[in-house]
Amino acid sequence: MKLLLIEDDPSLRTTLARTLGRRGWDVATCEDGGLALQQWDAVQPDVVALDLTLPHVDGLQLLTIARQRGWLTPVLILTARGTVGDRVMGLNTGADDYLAKPFDLDELEARLRALCRRSVGVAAAGATGGVVDRGHALGALRLDPESGAAYHGDAILDMPPRELALLQALMARPGRAVAKERLFELVFPGALDVQYEAIEVVVYRLRKRLDSTGVALVTLRGLGYLLKVDA
Numbered sequence: 001m002k003l004l005l006i007e008d009d010p011s012l013r014t015t016l017a018r019t020l021g022r023r024g025w026d027v028a029t030c031e032d033g034g035l036a037l038q039q040w041d042a043v044q045p046d047v048v049a050l051d052l053t054l055p056h057v058d059g060l061q062l063l064t065i066a067r068q069r070g071w072l073t074p075v076l077i078l079t080a081r082g083t084v085g086d087r088v089m090g091l092n093t094g095a096d097d098y099l100a101k102p103f104d105l106d107e108l109e110a111r112l113r114a115l116c117r118r119s120v121g122v123a124a125a126g127a128t129g130g131v132v133d134r135g136h137a138l139g140a141l142r143l144d145p146e147s148g149a150a151y152h153g154d155a156i157l158d159m160p161p162r163e164l165a166l167l168q169a170l171m172a173r174p175g176r177a178v179a180k181e182r183l184f185e186l187v188f189p190g191a192l193d194v195q196y197e198a199i200e201v202v203v204y205r206l207r208k209r210l211d212s213t214g215v216a217l218v219t220l221r222g223l224g225y226l227l228k229v230d231a
Helices: 012-020 033-043 059-068 086-092 105-119 163-169 180-187 196-209
Strands: 002-006 028-031 047-051 075-079 098-102 139-143 148-151 216-221 225-227
Touching: 002 012, 002 033, 012 028, 012 105, 028 033, 028 180, 033 059, 033 075, 047 059, 047 105, 059 075, 059 086, 075 105, 086 196, 098 105, 163 180, 163 196, 163 225, 180 196, 196 216
Parallel strands: 002 028, 002 047, 047 075, 075 098
Antiparallel strands: 139 148, 216 225
């Protein structure tokens, strides 16, 4: 798996690259926000670990540009900014996970691997706890059973891995509510320091994305969320 590590601290950057490299990762590094987009495009990584405090271009600005370009690579933010507000801001910008410094290396690797798995559509779902059967359809929306990609008619819906994981979970139970707690487990697997309310950010983003598809993401107070075809 290819990792792009964007981190300006030379000691941390070297340590992470060396250690993860020994564990089988193909690690490319970048220390400058101004050069990171060029390297991101050249490396085509499976996952990006992104520091927020970078020279020349801030990490959040960098992530915003990447998402505006349609780059869907999963992004794990690494930062000393550990407040809830900073985490929500990062998730709103398009990050898929958030790990505050200092962190445990084993946890970092576990989260990176989880993002890689989710980016290729390997996600658990369904109330029974089984694997998602991704070949579902609802109205003009459908999930490709091979890739797990989402389509509106014949057009692919480009979306970040967290939104796709949420859509997969909801489309596995069309018209039936899925509890907020269950969705959090599916969208943020193993995320020990992500606030529970973060699932609401992903719900909000997916709801906006589905606005013109004829399918609505509905909140049922006390029950959870469901997808239904708009009347």
